[in-house]
Amino acid sequence: xxxxxxxxxxxxxxxxxxxxxxxxxxxxxxxxxxxxxxxxxxxxxxxxxxxxxxxxxxxxxxxxxxxxxxxxxxxxxxxxxxxxxxxxxxxxxxxxxxxxxxxxxxxxxxxxxxxxxxxxxxxxxxxxxxxxxxxxxxxxxxxxxxxxxx
Numbered sequence: 158x159x160x161x162x163x164x165x166x167x168x169x170x171x172x173x174x175x176x177x178x179x180x181x182x183x184x185x186x187x188x189x190x191x192x193x194x195x196x197x198x199x200x201x202x203x204x205x206x207x208x209x210x211x212x213x214x215x216x217x218x219x220x221x222x223x224x225x226x227x228x229x230x231x232x233x234x235x236x237x238x239x240x241x242x243x244x245x246x247x248x249x250x251x252x253x254x255x256x257x258x259x260x261x262x263x264x265x266x267x268x269x270x271x272x273x274x275x276x277x278x279x280x281x282x283x284x285x286x287x288x289x290x291x292x293x294x295x296x297x298x299x300x301x302x303x304x305x306x307x
Contacts, residue, residue: 184248184258186274188286189223189230193244194267194293196221196232200239228253268297 191211199207201218212221212232222231228249235243244267246258261267275282275290282290 182254182256184246184256186258186270186277187230187248188275188278188282188289189246190285191223191232192267192271192289192293193232193246193261194264194271194296196234196241196244197264197267198240200241201236204234204241265297265300268293268300272297 191208196204196208201214204212204218204221205214208221212223213226214221215226218236219234220226220231221234223229228251230246230248233245233247234241243260243262245260248256250256259266259270261270271293272290275286275293278286281287
């Protein structure tokens with residue numbers, strides 16, 4: 158009997174699809190008032206200064222969260238040469254489910270993610286969303302021009 162229960166438990170682990178896990182669902186764009194492209198290339202000191210009272214950081218500055226450390230919206234940072242080099246958004250809901258956005262490895266990727274997300278908002282979002290969309294489009298256009306001129 159003990160052997161049968163062990164086999165059943167092992168089979169349950171083997172045949173339980175990851176897709177049914179409530180941890181690490183895919184996040185779509187949701188406006189949080191701060192977008193990833195605004196954070197790229199900043200140092201930890203710049204993050205603390207530029208986003209004071211908007212983002213709170215854990216001790217290592219690997220997470221910037223908007224409300225609380227244990228739940229809510231946040232950004233996950235990695236650094237290269239002491240500057241933010243990749244960002245992933247994550248939302249931890251009230252049940253502890255981690256809803257993950259894409260890992261963005263460049264400011265260009267982050268701008269495209271924001272532009273696509275802001276463009277898809279119902280009724281164009283609010284006034285702040287509309288202004289952020291215009292700003293992101295201008296920044297991407299300027300970036301593309303600078304790349305072409307090199």
